Amino acid sequence: MILCLLFSAGQAIAQPAEVLDPGSVVQSFNNARIIIGDGTVVERGSILIRAGIILAVGPASSMNLPAGAVSYDLDGQTVIPALVNTHAHLGWEAYGDWGSQFFTEENLTDHLYRHAYYGVGTIISTGSDKEDIASRVKLEQQKGNIGGARYHLSPGMGSPGGGPNPRFTDDPNYWGVNPVGDPEQAARTVRDLATKGYGIVKIWVDSRDQRRGSEVKLAPEIYSAVLNTASNYDMRIIAHATTLSDHKSLVDVGARRFIHMPYDTEVDDEYLAMVRANNVFIVPTLGMITKRESYYIPAFQDSFFYGQVPVSVLENLNKNYDPPPVNQDAAAVQRSTMLASNLLKLKDHIILGTDAGAVGDFFGYSDHVELALFVRMGMTPMEAVVAATSRAAQAFGLTDVGSLQAGKAADFVILDANPLNDINNTRQISAVYLRGQAVDREGLKTRWVLED
Ligand SMILES: [Zn+2]
Incomplete structure (x- = not known):
């Protein structure tokens, strides 16, 4: 119904x-x-x-x-132009509840409309879509039976036991990561995904959950095999990596897209030169990492969000809200300053992505939060718009969207x-x-x- x-x-x-x-x-x-x-x-x-x-x-x-x-x-x-969001997780969010049981055609379709409502025209869902359901929705949209934001899905690869944050992997019905334990398996998986027609594939390089063992980080010889094999196909790899040394090592072997900036340290000239020379694209997902900032406004207090959901959802969000400290400690201030500095150095390579649907950020709404954060951290409004439109489209070869031409x-x-x-x-x-x-x-x- x-x-x-x-x-x-x-x-x-x-x-x-x-x-x-x-x-x-x-x-x-x-x-x-x-x-x-x-x-x-x-x-x-x-x-x-x-x-x-x-x-x-x-x-x-x-x-x-x-x-x-x-x-x-x-x-x-x-x-x-309608916005292009290159990093979200559709299907799990149920506005009041969350989990794999909500990944249905109906809920997935609803999430495409949620993005459309807020002016997001294209969405890439990264490494958490259930293939059969997602493929059906994508096909129905291509046939014109479903509207909403244009849906792109990207399967994922990670080391066995690796992958996304535990919120996903703790769900006994989690899917989305193809485990790759050695270079041969990695190359085979890339070929299989290419054969299935996937043009965007995510790799998790970071170790995300120590409970799953110490070998969860994706080894350089494995991601090297992924990038190498992918270069034979019309396939764009996006790497989840958060440290400067991993970013450098990945760019060295052909990575051109990242989910997350280096968060661990100030980016250096060597890295900036690599990023420029190779036209690297970076999704900083600032919304996710600024929730502990004193200026953060929770969605349930924001009329741009609260007009679009039932009162019960707002009540729940309010009840579960853990406010950030009014006064940041020195380490937190230093970290914010470092992140803003990195963002500005990388501003000509930044693209929009929100991680919405994974950690309590809401579809479409969080895109505007992210745009505002770009500017708050020093980008001009024009730079923010370009990051959220033409550059985001260019990063994934989406030639039909992202600019008004x-x-x-x-x-x-x-x-x-x-x-x-x-x-x-x-x-x-x-x-x-x-x-x-x-x-x-x-x-x-x-x-x-x-x-x-
Ligand atoms: Zn994510």
Whole structure:
């Protein structure tokens, strides 16, 4: 029953697009500030779209509208590309509960809509998706039966006993890690995953849980075999690693994408040179590591979140909340300063990823928290937007999304205020368009709030 509601929610388009033949009618969004996603802006611009694809973007004054085009005046508003989130864990979160038993087609689909509601157009779920269910949802989305954020899933590899945090692996029904104990097995696993059509694969290099033994860290000869074999395929590896020495060793053998920055120490010139020379992409997931900061605002106290969930969820979050200390100790302050310094040194390589769905961060909402943290830690709002759009797409070869240019998908967010003035204005969402169709945000919100 809920599944049917979900599907209809995706098709209930609030805009006139619904009654038009989307295959032929041109829609024109005029007079907006258009943040392209690549670092440039068109003031008083127009976006022309047809059949879910951008036909043209440019100054409104120079745009020729074909006869029969449907126009919308966005005077005073700003358009940004729909966000691209490269690190989350879909399916386990149940808004009030959590676990593998919630990984159903219905819940997974709901999470795609949660992202869409908040303006996230593309989501990569990393190393925790149940393959059969995930594949069905992905296929249904490709057929157009499910809307929401574009769903990409990435299987994982780790040493036997390694993998994600214990919250996942303590679940007796956890899946998602292909254990690889030696280079041959690693190479074989990469080939198998490539044969199955996977273009994104995660590896956990860190030791995550000492209870599972001392050999849980992925050995260099194994990740080397992974990266080597993957280079024969159209496959992008993203490595979970948190120390500077692991990052260097991984870049040395071909790693180009990381989940997490080096957290253990200040990054040095050698590392920065490697990152620049090899165009490395880094997902810092700051939201996850700043929860102990005094400025942290829990979701249940934030109207951008609490309007979208039932009261019971807020009550639970409130009850279980463990507030950060008002005064940080010296070590914590030093660590924050070091993280901000690393982020700024790496700012031209940073991409958006939230880890939402793994550690109590919520889908779509946490993307905006992360954007604000980028800026809080010293990036400009424009740098933050680029990190969350074109660069994130580029990191994974997602050529159809991430920027507002002719030929790309018509995935964009209309804002009532300019995020270049204040990054928190990404929260001033007037409408979200994915595949050229408006997301029924009101319908989704109404259903979520009542879902008790
Ligand atoms: Zn994660």
